[in-house]
Amino acid sequence: METISVVLVMMVAVVVSGAVVRASPIPLPIPLVQIALGAAIASVANFGVELQPDIFFLLFLPPLLFLDGWRIPKEGLLRDRRAILGLAMGLVVFTVVGVGFFINWLIPSMPLAVAFALAAIVSPTDPIAVSAIAARVPIPKRLMHILEGESLLNDASGLVCMRFAVAAALTGAFSLTEAFVTFLWVSIGGIVIGFVVTWCVTRATALISRKFGEETGAQILVSLLIPFAAYLLAEHLHCSGILAAVSAGITMSYAEFLGKVLAVTRVRRSAVWDTVQFATNGIIFVLLGEQLPTIAARAADVVRETGHHEPVWLLIYVIVISAALAALRFVWVWTALRFTMFRIRRRGQSMNTPSWRLVAATSLAGVRGAITLAGVLTLPLTMYDGSPFPARDLAIFLAAGVIIMSLVAASIGLPRVLRGLRLPPTPELDTKEVRARIAAAEAAIHAIEKSQHDMGKGRADADVYVDAGSRVMEIYRRRIDGFSKTGEEADLVRHVGTIERELRLAGLRAERDEISRLVRSGKISDEPARKLVREIDLLEARIMS
Template identity: 30%
Template structure:
């Protein structure tokens, strides 16, 4: 395809994304499902060129920014509190699903080597961060479930990718070394953590020395790809490196980024994430045509692959239920023995958690990267597509209904301070700062307009317009005092958050209000 044609196709896909997203919102349907089905339908339109989604490009283009976005907004306190459950899902559930799918595939297709069966299991085992985000944005979950699902989606790809690489190597060579697989996984995980921390340190240094807001926003945007590519170049987990970088960015951005950069950067970042997230689903559907052409069309699929495909979809779904409910029974047993943590989820939350195993771009990219000599490659490709479609369409469309029917109760202890109490604490800190800065050292009130701003605003502007040079200094001090009180309020908000007294959502909401107020002051000063 000519480069100009490729560009025009991308523009057309973006226009389709807008139309499908709008239609899905009007119909009350999850946009991810509309995009997936719409892309699949477009793939068979006569005259449209086929789309080949390069697996390496798909991973490096889409995965880092969307994983970074999830990590950036992760409630770090809840992430740490529920880390055992997150690791159980991100490591234990992925391994268990890989084994379960491998056993089912070998039972249904006895001629397929064991290593190839487990390679297929590794392809479809990790739930996808992008698919989970797209569906979970539309539902309200208890905080513990949200923490488990967000954390799982950030970490499980690393487990699935390591399992896949070793299974493929075993299928092609006939040799599998469990010890080497375990050591490689440990090196990948801890190496990814180290790479993420190193990139984060460079980011902090760069942001503190850059003066141009556009350059800082660009540095923030590029951070996800730098972390991922640097880690993959060092042969460690790029996913984990990106997660660590996102967590660090989410933690330190409150301190080192000015309000105007945080607000401007948020718009740029949200637009980028929306575009990439939407393109992922429409390109998954669009790639269906090429896969079906390679395996001989829909007739070949229905005649020779239908039974193993249905078996894998059921195995993937049932394996997650077995793992979630099995670990919950273990937690019940531990509670009966006197252990108070971790608490069992209970059947309602366990059912919801079991039904949230949507697969997506990682499953597709890994399947497309299968070597041509891989036994059962065609079956793996079609099965990967079937699992993606079944989990996103079936589970994604019914998740909201399931939550409304089961009504899982949020039993996590609430934060010690509410939104209203936090706002009161911020205002107290700002009032105390105003008392300090509104008076001269001799006790003279030098900023009465700040004590009664609503009646003095017009007078200030008129006096400034009449005598710009004479009033410039007082006008400047007026806004400096306002900014000092804002800084005091911001410091109090961060102190409350760092002390663990409020949830991350409260921090983001109130910080956004302070940022807008500070930006208004900056604009009034003409900066």
């Protein structure tokens, strides 16, 4: 009963956080509001929530990472693969070594292996936190795609580095060869398992749907179960469950185009996943806030062992470590950009020098979140001899502090750095989209022509079918004509399209208001009213997309 009460309170806090952000006159990142609400809950109610890392990972991370892999633009991943892999792999190792030695120098009482473990934990950025920041800060699309790709792939490298740092702390030994082999098995195995699980499940459900019909609820439930299946199987085989969930999501994005899922299934499935994402994102940060007072109290005891008797040193440690992380990230991104420019110019191509603000924005956008929190909680409680794991509580506090500091820095700094910043354009993507829209409209015209011919064949009122088909085809012809224009004609067509869109939205909203009035006055029952409102909602969603 108490567990249910805690879950309900957390969900209410998530709902309240959304209202606070919308009502705030200044842009507030919703994760910070949720952390503050969690801390407020802890101050008035002692729930005594104990975050068990295995359960925390299993409940929250698979669905969220699966959804990010599902929805992330794949063409962007391939186009910027060098930048993404450099950040996801090279930067993690660079951070572990640089920040690990720095933490050991800053806090001598923390053993070097534990310092490396902490550096590995805070090295991965978090797709959940990045998405939360992007909702309030206008990050350019291409930069956002790079950040999302990095955060999806750097979890494995960061957590594997942490695993070997912890092993070194427990045993006092480290094998580079063993670490490399394990990394290959963990990463490649996780990716393959995620692909196989998703492909098999989607093919099986598609086969069942073709033979016996499609059940919308079952399809949605299957999509919710896939990430957990991939994660659990990967963990059972000692591979990366995180990468398995990401791989499952990426595979899902391709698999859904191979089957013929009902439109209503796609609409409802999207709504369910939006709700899951909003709720789980929020609960993660509310839980972090709820844990902060306890984490801070334990860390204050540990910091006294370093020779400092004032708890303010905890804040100093957090600020300095966060600054070191940002500095190393800035150096890595700046060096990678210079190397890219060198290679392009060596091939005889020209490239404009990117603004320093691009490097600064990429550094500030390295937000930490749920992966860091969950990872640091997996630190063992004791050594093999039964003694307490050194500086565990301090490491947990520092990781939590880095999460909050990165959110604050990104929320304050990104809007200023990004103001007026433009990334190199990718016009080929817009061209491909236009071609796809024209091809789809042409296919629709051919299908309508065939259907009107088949439906009116041999009928006395065949001209009625021809007239109806002509009216429908006119919509698609106007669409093709609009996309085929260039220059001022294209601008005029777009302007007219914008006007038509606003007028159609005004009409749909008026329809919905009138149906509501009829229900309130008792002139129509609620069942047909719901049906009519849903039809209007779907049309409005189609126009707004």
